[in-house]
Amino acid sequence: MSGGLSNWSWQTFFDAFPLILEGLGITILLTLACYLCALIVGFFWTAVKRLPIAAIRLPLLGIMEFIRSTPPLVQLFFIYYAWPMVPVVGMALDPFTSAVIGLGIHYSTYIGEVYRSGIDGVPAGQWEAATALNYSRRKKWTKIILPQAIPPTIPMLGNYLIIMFKEVPLASTIGFLGILALANDYGAQHWRYLEPLTIVAILFLVLSYPSALLVNKLEKKFNRRLDKNAVTESKAN
Amino acid sequence: MIIIDAIADIFPVLLKGVEITVKVLLASIVLGYLMAFIAGFCKLSRNVIIRKVTSFYVEVFRGTSLIVQLFWFYYALPILFGWEIGSSFWAGVFAIALNYGAYMSEIVRTSILSVAEGQYEASTALNMSRFQRMRLIIFPQAVRMMLPEFGNYLILMLKSTSLVSLIGMTDILYYGDILRSSNLDQAPTVYFLVLVFYFILALPFIWLTKKMEAASKKGVASS
Numbered sequence: 001m002s003g004g005l006s007n008w009s010w011q012t013f014f015d016a017f018p019l020i021l022e023g024l025g026i027t028i029l030l031t032l033a034c035y036l037c038a039l040i041v042g043f044f045w046t047a048v049k050r051l052p053i054a055a056i057r058l059p060l061l062g063i064m065e066f067i068r069s070t071p072p073l074v075q076l077f078f079i080y081y082a083w084p085m086v087p088v089v090g091m092a093l094d095p096f097t098s099a100v101i102g103l104g105i106h107y108s109t110y111i112g113e114v115y116r117s118g119i120d121g122v123p124a125g126q127w128e129a130a131t132a133l134n135y136s137r138r139k140k141w142t143k144i145i146l147p148q149a150i151p152p153t154i155p156m157l158g159n160y161l162i163i164m165f166k167e168v169p170l171a172s173t174i175g176f177l178g179i180l181a182l183a184n185d186y187g188a189q190h191w192r193y194l195e196p197l198t199i200v201a202i203l204f205l206v207l208s209y210p211s212a213l214l215v216n217k218l219e220k221k222f223n224r225r226l227d228k229n230a231v232t233e234s235k236a237n
Numbered sequence: 238m239i240i241i242d243a244i245a246d247i248f249p250v251l252l253k254g255v256e257i258t259v260k261v262l263l264a265s266i267v268l269g270y271l272m273a274f275i276a277g278f279c280k281l282s283r284n285v286i287i288r289k290v291t292s293f294y295v296e297v298f299r300g301t302s303l304i305v306q307l308f309w310f311y312y313a314l315p316i317l318f319g320w321e322i323g324s325s326f327w328a329g330v331f332a333i334a335l336n337y338g339a340y341m342s343e344i345v346r347t348s349i350l351s352v353a354e355g356q357y358e359a360s361t362a363l364n365m366s367r368f369q370r371m372r373l374i375i376f377p378q379a380v381r382m383m384l385p386e387f388g389n390y391l392i393l394m395l396k397s398t399s400l401v402s403l404i405g406m407t408d409i410l411y412y413g414d415i416l417r418s419s420n421l422d423q424a425p426t427v428y429f430l431v432l433v434f435y436f437i438l439a440l441p442f443i444w445l446t447k448k449m450e451a452a453s454k455k456g457v458a459s460s
Contacts, residue, residue: 007316069392069439070432071399074410078432081417082424090425166302173403180305193312201309205300212300 012195020182020199027178030099031165037104038111038164039157045112046119068109073170076102080174099171107164114156118149155219162211166204179203243426250416251427251434254409258438261326261398261408265333269394270387272338277345291342298339304400307332311404329401337394341387348382349375384453388446392439399435409434 045064051057067075079102084092093101122145130140172181183196279291298306311328315321352375360370402411413431417424 007319065443066432066436069396069443070435071396071410073399074413074428074431074435077410077414077417078425078428081421082428085422085424169302169304172304180302180308184308187312192316193308194316197305197309197313200305201301204302204305205297209296209300 007194009192009195012190012192013199016183016186016190016192016196017199019186020179020196020203023177023179023182024203026176027168028165030096030171030176030178031161031168033096033100034103034107034168035161035164037100038107038160041105041108042111042115045109046115049112049116064109064112067106072103072106072167073173075106076170076174078102095171095174095176098174099168099176103164103167103170107160107167111157111160114153114160115149117156118153119145121152122148152222155215155222158211158215158218162208162215165208165211169200240426243423244430247416247423247427247430250412251409251430254407254412255434255438257401257406257411258398258408261329261333261401261406262395262438264326264330265337265394265398266391268330268334269337269341269390272334273341273345276338276342277349280342280346281349294335295339295342298336303332303336303397304403306336307400307404325401325404325406328404329398329406333394333397333400337390337397341390344383344386345379348379351382352378381453384449385446388442388449391442391445395435395439395442 048057048060048064051060076098079093080095080098083098084090126144126148127140130144135144169178169180172178172184175181179200183200184193186196187193276291276295279287280295282288282291307329310332311323311325314328315323356374356378357370360374365373398408399410402408402414405411409431413427416427
């Protein structure tokens with residue numbers, strides 16, 4: 001019988017492991033770069049949602065919906081293969097930069113929603129109080145709204161960091177040499193895909209599961225804080 | 238106009254891929270929701286072993302990346318069990334369904350848990366069996382809470398079907414890649430059209446998600 005677990009080879013496993021591990025650093029670096037890009041561009045979409053002029057807001061929101069509802073893989077291909085062919089503005093980008101722009105912009109449409117939910121979560125009374133105290137526009141945002149809007153979004157933002165980490169291997173399709181590409185290379189060279197791909201899965205699990213537990217903990221902590229606020233609020237009424 | 242000629246050339250080629258994309262999507266949706274409900278209920282089971290096994294499934298699939306799971310199902314699984322060659326269709330469908338099923342099982346579980354305690358007590362007071370209580374009282378209320386998130390996952394699943402082109406399925410993106418490799422100058426038009434194809438497929442889901450959100454709010458006293 002050739003079936004069963006007899007096809008698993010520990011020798012291949014230990015042979016491939018150090019080679020694949022070499023790609024972990026750059027994979028994490030790309031995750032952070034994409035995430036940073038998403039965090040920054042996210043502000044743009046949040047601002048767009050608040051634009052008072054519908055003639056500008058609606059077309060931009062249409063573009064946001066388009067980016068959000070189409071596959072990030074196709075967007076990566078567009079930036080890597082098609083962007084250099086675009087007249088005037090087009091230029092060739094390396095896989096790392098392409099992935100930062102592609103995945104960063106794709107997930108910025110989600111991050112923008114997170115920011116928005118944070119801002120909408122600030123009670124109307126806080127806006128009114130800031131106005132009543134004659135705060136300037138800038139002071140209202142920096143002293144009153146943002147300090148209350150940001151903390152509740154931290155667990156959600158943490159979740160998106162983990163999601164980003166799991167999306168980054170998409171960049172292997174445009175030649176980014178992260179852990180998945182190295183595993184595929186090893187597989188192609190030795191004609192053994194089982195062990196290298198299992199190693200990649202284990203690496204993802206080992207890194208993202210503890211992070212998910214951490215985010216859960218943060219979530220509980222912030223929920224508790226919000227509950228406390230709710231109690232003091234009801235006492236005040 | 239050159240660009241219109243190009244679109245007229247590209248459009249029918251991409252159209253050939255729609256069938257596979259839709260097939261993979263529909264199979265993934267059916268299996269994915271099925272997995273979500275099975276795993277969601279199993280996590281609420283009174284049996285510790287069922288709970289632990291389900292937790293393991295959910296954490297493994299949420300903790301590893303979909304593209305890794307897809308490659309693993311397609312390249313690694315057949316080797317592990319000594320099969321001849323895997324079916325790319327089922328590798329794709331199982332990867333997407335098991336991955337999103339794991340995410341959605343959490344929605345099923347938390348929705349069932351968030352049905353008000355009084356509803357449980359009332360149905361117990363009415364002498365309902367455990368099964369009757371779930372079927373007639375708890376589940377109908379929980380499903381409503383699941384709807385908005387379920388709608389979002391429809392769009393996520395549609396987007397993820399593009400991955401099956403990587404294991405050789407002839408979907409929309411696959412034909413796009415073929416066109417691009419035969420004529421690199423056309424790449425911007427090709428990929429833009431591919432994106433438009435996916436967006437058109439997503440439109441009914443975007444609409445459905447809005448409907449589901451409205452349905453979940455309808456007739457419920459806001460607390």
